Amino acid sequence: MPYLKDEAEIDKYIGEIFRRSFVHPDTEARVKKAGLRMRVDYAEPDTVMMVDMQDLTVVVGSDAEDLEWDVALAMQADDGHKFWLGKLNFTVAMTKGKIRTKGPVAELLKLLPMAKYLFAQYQEILAEDGRDDLLAVQR
Amino acid sequence: MRAVLLHGVDDVRVVDAPMPEIEEPTDAILRVTHSAICGTDLHCMHGAIPAADSDIVLGHEFAGVVELVGDGVRDIEVGEEYVASMFVGCGTCAGCLRQESRSCMYFGMFGMGPAWGDLQGGQADYVRVPFADRTLIEKPSGVDVTDLLMVSDILSTAWTALTNSNVRPGESVAVVGAGPVGQLMVMCAPLFGASQVISIDLDANRLASAAELGAIAVNAAEVDPRDGVFDVTNNQGADVTVEAVGNAAALETALGVTRMAGRVAQVGTLVDAHMPWTAGEMFLRSISWSPILGEPLLHAEALSKLLAAGRLKPGSVVSHEIGIEDAAHAYELFDSREANKVVLTTE
Numbered sequence: 001m002p003y004l005k006d007e008a009e010i011d012k013y014i015g016e017i018f019r020r021s022f023v024h025p026d027t028e029a030r031v032k033k034a035g036l037r038m039r040v041d042y043a044e045p046d047t048v049m050m051v052d053m054q055d056l057t058v059v060v061g062s063d064a065e066d067l068e069w070d071v072a073l074a075m076q077a078d079d080g081h082k083f084w085l086g087k088l089n090f091t092v093a094m095t096k097g098k099i100r101t102k103g104p105v106a107e108l109l110k111l112l113p114m115a116k117y118l119f120a121q122y123q124e125i126l127a128e129d130g131r132d133d134l135l136a137v138q139r
Numbered sequence: 140m141r142a143v144l145l146h147g148v149d150d151v152r153v154v155d156a157p158m159p160e161i162e163e164p165t166d167a168i169l170r171v172t173h174s175a176i177c178g179t180d181l182h183c184m185h186g187a188i189p190a191a192d193s194d195i196v197l198g199h200e201f202a203g204v205v206e207l208v209g210d211g212v213r214d215i216e217v218g219e220e221y222v223a224s225m226f227v228g229c230g231t232c233a234g235c236l237r238q239e240s241r242s243c244m245y246f247g248m249f250g251m252g253p254a255w256g257d258l259q260g261g262q263a264d265y266v267r268v269p270f271a272d273r274t275l276i277e278k279p280s281g282v283d284v285t286d287l288l289m290v291s292d293i294l295s296t297a298w299t300a301l302t303n304s305n306v307r308p309g310e311s312v313a314v315v316g317a318g319p320v321g322q323l324m325v326m327c328a329p330l331f332g333a334s335q336v337i338s339i340d341l342d343a344n345r346l347a348s349a350a351e352l353g354a355i356a357v358n359a360a361e362v363d364p365r366d367g368v369f370d371v372t373n374n375q376g377a378d379v380t381v382e383a384v385g386n387a388a389a390l391e392t393a394l395g396v397t398r399m400a401g402r403v404a405q406v407g408t409l410v411d412a413h414m415p416w417t418a419g420e421m422f423l424r425s426i427s428w429s430p431i432l433g434e435p436l437l438h439a440e441a442l443s444k445l446l447a448a449g450r451l452k453p454g455s456v457v458s459h460e461i462g463i464e465d466a467a468h469a470y471e472l473f474d475s476r477e478a479n480k481v482v483l484t485t486e
Binding site: 074094095096097098099100102104105106109 | 363365366369372373374375395399416417419420423424
């Protein structure tokens with residue numbers, strides 16, 4: 001049973017963390033400077049997320065499928081959830097093959113430092129929604 | 140004698156050419172029985188190789204019978220069958236002693252024009268072979284001449300790429316391009332211990348040939364080749380990838396399907412192409428990239444033994460045998476990919 005049960009929950013929680021990154025004081029400038037169009041293909045549940053750091057938009061679902069991207073990731077939705085809880089090491093996951101990457105890895109790695117500012121935000125989003133079940137994740 | 144002349148860009152014709160003669164004591168004259176058309180010949184034909192686009196007798200893959208030897212030739216027997224290495228070298232300079240053909244001060248390549256030693260090619264009835272003791276490789280007993288012919292270039296190139304990439308047992312090898320060279324990579328990689336060989340191309344027929352040789356086929360016309368490779372390598376990419384097409388897009392594919400800290404070998408001929416990735420991206424991914432020039436002379440002994448033992452049957456990539464008088468048509472067939480590999484015969 002996956003942590004996030006459907007596309008709507010991926011949008012509501014992981015999509016939201018990216019939306020907050022556009023305005024968070026510690027990440028806003030970094031996101032805009034990166035200007036990347038990042039595609040993430042999630043599995044179980046299956047969906048596509050497009051994070052456009054030029055237009056500052058997040059699109060989840062079939063509307064995201066045909067949008068152009070600069071870098072692309074593919075992973076289990078559970079691993080996406082664990083990452084935002086700070087419980088998945090991105091580079092180790094890449095090396096182990098848990099995360100598939102396409103496009104310039106250098107651009108992706110530049111974004112990693114901002115994630116640490118957002119881990120607490122992700123917990124906040126889940127807590128605000130009363131989702132203690134999603135906070136209780138083992139490594 | 141008959142010779143296949145590149146008269147100008149996209150103009151290949153069979154002409155009456157003067158017979159070659161012994162010029163140096165170390166020369167031999169070979170009566171060519173079989174010669175093959177290589178992808179590099181097509182690059183010449185299309186004007187893509189500097190100084191190799193006109194007035195060249197083509198052909199660097201050829202085999203035949205020795206007709207005449209110079210006074211300085213010691214070990215080559217008149218009347219015996221040999222295949223020539225595509226490269227010529229003196230065998231005694233520092234470069235040759237380092238086993239680097241390209242470093243020889245007398246380096247040459249048959250049929251590639253003045254920038255490559257200005258040697259007449261072997262798509263002809265006769266050809267002069269410099270440094271014959273070293274350049275000619277004896278035909279082992281029982282080996283088919285078509286199999287041996289592949290040692291002159293494409294089999295040696297495949298073997299050199301896998302050797303120089305240090306393919307280790309258990310590793311995965313991806314090959315971008317399922318043409319004749321790519322197919323021979325598929326054939327050879329298991330002998331290095333590769334656990335799987337993945338063949339990538341846009342051409343379904345060529346992929347089918349690679350699959351028959353044991354490759355996992357990835358049709359880049361139908362699927363992102365990165366997904367095709369990641370799907371069978373636990374999302375990590377291939378340990379070693381060989382680019383066997385010869386364009387920047389294929390090189391980009393090769394880089395993209397290779398795992399972190401993997402190795403990419405460049406076999407396809409590139410002239411004007413830029414590296415599709417930045418140095419920074421290469422560094423961050425710790426990708427090693429190396430250009431490959433096949434070394435027939437370095438690997439001739441091993442390959443001859445593998446041919447004699449029946450462990451390799453490279454002649455199986457040959458789809459057409461055509462008389463040399465129809466060479467222009469043969470080039471059309473190969474250029475249009477209607478033919479997988481063409482051998483021209485003189486008898």
